[in-house]
Amino acid sequence: MLITGALCLEVKSRVSAGGTRISAGGRRAGVGYGRKIEMRSGIQGIARPDFLAVLVEGDPLAVADWEDVNVRTIITFADFWPLLLGRKCSEELPRLPMPIISLTEALNNLTVDNLKSLMRWLPEASRIGKKSGLVEEILRNLAGDRLQALWEGLDKTQRLAVAEATYAEDGCFNATRFRAKYGRLPNFSVRDERRRHEHHGPPTALCLFLYYQNGWRYVPADLNERLMAFVPAPEPVRLDTVDSLPGIYGESPLSVRLCERDALADLPLLLRLVDQGKLKVSEKTALPGTATLQLLCGQLSGSDYYAEPVPGPTDQEIGPIKAFSWPMLLQAAGLVQRNGSKLVLSKAGLTALTTPTADVLVKIWRKWLKATSLDEFSRIDVIKGQKAKGGAMAAVAPRRAAIAEMLQRCPAGKWISIDAFSRFMVATGHTFDVARDPWSLYICEPDYGSLGHSGYHDWDILQLRYMLCFLFEYVAPLGIIDIAYTEPAGARPNFHDMWGTDELQFLSRYDGLAYFRVTSLGAYCLGASGHYTPAPVQSSVRLSVMPGMQVKVIAGRLSAEESLVLDMWATEEADRLWRLDLQKAIVAVERGHDIAELREFLQARDDQPVPDTVESFIKRAGKEGKALKVAGTTLLIDCNDAQMAAMLATRKETAHLCLRAGDKHVVVRLEDEDKFRTHIRALGYGMTA
Template sequence: MSITLRDSLASLTVPDLKDLVSHLPGSTTATRKDDLIERIAVAMLGPELTAIWSRLDETQQAAVAEAAHHPLGEYSDRRFRARYQRAPAFRVAVAKSYGYSAGKSTALCLFIQYSRDEGCYVVPTDLRARLQAFVPPPAPPGIDSSDTLAEDERLTVRLTEREALQEVVIMLRTIEQTRVQVSDKTALPGTATLRLLGDKLPSGDHYAGEVKQNSWDQEVGPIKAFAWPMLLQAGGLAVGVAGRLQLSPSGVKALGLPPAQVLRGLWQKWLKSTLFDEFSRVDAIKGQNSKGRVMTAVAPRRAAIEDTLRVCPIGRWVAFDDFSRHMRASDRIFAVTHDAWKLYLCERQYGSLGYDGSGGWNILQDRYILTFLFEYAATLGLVDVAYFHPKQARADFGGMWGADDLAFLSRYDGLSAFRVTPLGAYLLGREAAYQPAAVASSVALSFAPGLHVDVVRGVLAAEETLLLDNWAVPVQAGTWRLDREKSLSAIEKGHDIGELKGFLESTGGLPLPAPVESFIGLCEHNGKALKTLGSALLIECRDADTAEQIAGRRETGSLCLRAGPKTLVVRTNQLDKFREKVRSLGFGMVS
């Protein structure tokens, strides 16, 4: 619905109109409402408009430009503050003998007025057309970024790309081989499972090894170890059966796919999954499971964050606070709850987040974004992360009722900055394909008999250590030995041994020694000598005659293979059919 300048002015009182007239060039003797409206309309829609515009200060002009070039002519204080980190002056206080009045309208109110019909502040339609002719449109909001981070010994930088490529295969293998327990009701991993998965992470969890000093201390706890079983279940690669995870047919197939492709599928599935609300991990905020509709749908929240990640520069550090501001400045906003009054700290009545200043963007939306980026995007290798300990990393909740005993509002409060990785660009669909970047190194290597690799100059970077760890075992400080079993395992996980070869050639010189060249060639040749076609079940019959009867019958012979005098092998995906046919022969099968 559009509103003209005269219609908008008609909703104001005579004192309000007199305030506005005082900002026009010249003087007027008009006192009647209709005359005041006409005086303002003639000035604002005529040649005086440019002069009136020039009297605005820089911030006010920016506000008019934002609203005039908005598709609906709307002015958003939230959007403006997020972009410019200041607010334009709509009113100025006027001193009186007994204090201050509510204030006098500034000239900005000639341009931006409140529309009761629209329920927001707008530039009237006819005035907007005039302004667009000479007021330059604001540049699209950008995201500040940098190549490097400020040095701080308290800051931990985690490069997640290579870790994710390793970990996704490790987690699938762990589920394939181990009793990974989850709740039948919630699908959440228990304490024992979190400990097991944390031990499997090659570089450990983000805050691994931290021990509470006192029983009342807040515990950071696992992050990556919690995320992996949730991601794999949401992605359909693992399913809970009788309280433990098993690989689904898609999970078995994923073991033979490139890890980057698997990670991309997990990311895409997570964006739409309703398995889990990440905000529930902000466990200091209670009431999330109260009766009624409390929390909003997760898909729109995730979509807003992903949309913003798509415009982040690849390979450059973005401060979390700048990312959050950009979301608000670019209208990529979302709600976390339908009713903030139902959420609370410590005590339901006094600690409710419904009170002013308690349930704002910084408390609800920021904590959700922190959780999403730190626990899920980073675990999948989409972003590298730089973080502090969460204790007192953010002080924005300290004045809230019930926060006295909280060292942090969420375990993710320490996230300071992140960087979209090349793998992240692939996961986000910004790149059609992914190829792990060759490791640019400042170290020099030499080769010794027995497939030993020695660091003779420099120190291996974190990603270089991860690379070598795929193919070699450490012998002593600065010395590694290429290992056949580790190399074959890496190839099974989808890693390209050509990446190792390129690294050794760039740091050890050409040509590679014959034993090293031979080792790489043999591993490359034999690494995919066998291929998993599916899983099967080993079944023992009571005697050889029973096995012969079942294997020899046309109905069941095509569903099984002999594996011994009394033993049959049946593919898992044919087990139900095999069991049905065996019953028709008069035999039963028990576990």
């Protein structure tokens, strides 16, 4: 069954858990304790010693007969399930609201052994007596200036941990964010080389400041107030940048791609290719086909990111990246539409041909942030199960929004390592989910290779890989960021401990992305800058436009886009020689292109004025290309004889609905068909197909 949510209840006693009754959608169901319960009306309940969960398919929950059960919170099923099983679902488990308790209550929650272990850090405290006496002894030793002296005795990392929790809104110590910010964690247990697990050792003095409850360490409310008097507020999280790129990343050289310049050249080229019917996608999946990918790899600025060698029998194929994303971006933005398998320009696409390229790129970016046509993570094809029944993957829009928000905070023109950006997101709490249920995802084999196992669905495996794909394949082609990258093989080997990865050289084709920097165009697209002025594009080609309608390249070489523009209006007669073609020009005008575009193109590349004959050609093509206009779609109706056709064309009831077309035919507008049929039936006639 599809589980859509979980109501989490705190159970005060085993008896009350067994007696609680819960209704969903107006239907009642009994709930037991400590086992999985199949309840009526398709509802399931799962209980644990300290929590009771009722999972409901679709219906809203209503709770009746509360007795000793208190509502704690409502969280998603994907996050609650690992709490029940004792497994980690995401890097940071959802934190249930905790009551604000005092230091006395926190100490009373500890066992006598725990209290005595803490008292080793309080030399003047007596360890003799009952639990209440031990609590009083600890409180006495934490009174006054002794608390500050104890804090000053902590090491630097432990003091930072106290500061982070003290100034956190909820008073909790967030280990995930702390590690991302400082690169290390504080010691809560005394290190002992004889012990296998560090957390099994006796507590450090840090445990006198941070107390454990419900999976989190927190500062008691009254202790928090005292700590704020002398504990300095922690420094805000900073995003590290680099002044210059290293020549080598790992063991491979870095390649740098200036994507802003490429995007400004690629988009007009792509629109021209679509206009000429050269791009095709699958009718079923809308993904670009092999021929289209090969064409784009050869046409896009600088080709694709990787020059694809012929893979050996054991080599992983990297495949196209930029060539794959552009057809998807154009479709999502509504600039193209499918006509069978062929992409054609939409009305918005035709408008985009004469719109400033930067403004069109902004539109594509904003449309992609909300698009649902593709989950970028599906491109990490070694991870299977993404289309599992029930929906293994989380929504894509929140992922993109989280990354886009953090890109806005990146200084334009500064190189940032992917790892630093990733840590910055985690440290500031701007995280996102990739999978609702990582147990549905797997590598090679669903059981042993399931990503639900501990360490298989960490941030660096799922979220970071998604981020790499999003930045490399979609953000960079739009010119929002420049990128520095290396070969993916061996770039991020942090997956090799996972089952089934022995033969993999990389987990994703995007593993080689190492650095990026937000461009001026990127700041404009992201909303960090209110204006953008592209550098003027200077064409290196010089043309000679001759009175005989010939256009000759006399200097330089036509770019791919310039060749497509000429091909729209002219026919190539020889190398570097073209002839203006009236039939081609009329077809272009029919498609919605402005003939003035040809005039501007020629004038910008020829030092001489356009010849009069060519000017006449331009005016004629512009006029004759619009000589006829489709006013509507009609039906051609064949009458029995000429008398019937004449009667229908002249009779008052039908004359305004049809026109004579030859001796025995009349035509009727498609939208007038029903009215025409009604009138001829009234006259005693019928019309068959």
